[in-house]
Amino acid sequence: MARRSGSSPDRFxxxxxxxxxxxxTGQAPxxxxxxxxxxxxxxxxxxxxxxxxxxxxxxxELAERTDTPTLPHSVMWRALLRQxxxxxxxxxxxxxxxxxxxxx
Numbered sequence: 001m002a003r004r005s006g007s008s009p010d011r012f013x014x015x016x017x018x019x020x021x022x023x024x025t026g027q028a029p030x031x032x033x034x035x036x037x038x039x040x041x042x043x044x045x046x047x048x049x050x051x052x053x054x055x056x057x058x059x060x061e062l063a064e065r066t067d068t069p070t071l072p073h074s075v076m077w078r079a080l081l082r083q084x085x086x087x088x089x090x091x092x093x094x095x096x097x098x099x100x101x102x103x104x
Contacts, residue, residue, distance in 0.1 A: 059071050
């Protein structure tokens with residue numbers, strides 16, 4: 001007799017039935033509706049040597065201006081992200097730069 005796969009439809013159905021149900025409605029919660037991500041998300045960015053040098057110079061200058069002995073690169077990236085998120089003009093400048101980078 002052939003063995004059933006470990007990912008058979010019956011196993012998925014059983015897992016679905018075992019999910020916690022809402023006490024009032026008897027329905028399982030919508031996936032993602034109960035748990036929110038709390039851990040930071042790690043990303044990796046590859047920079048060419050010239051961009052890396054520019055980033056290091058910028059971080060060093062920002063550390064000096066903020067009277068901070070060492071400034072993690074992530075602090076600069078988060079500040080830039082918040083500025084872009086809050087400022088439509090900054091986003092348009094970024095879009096123009098990206099367009100120029102992609103075309104030329």
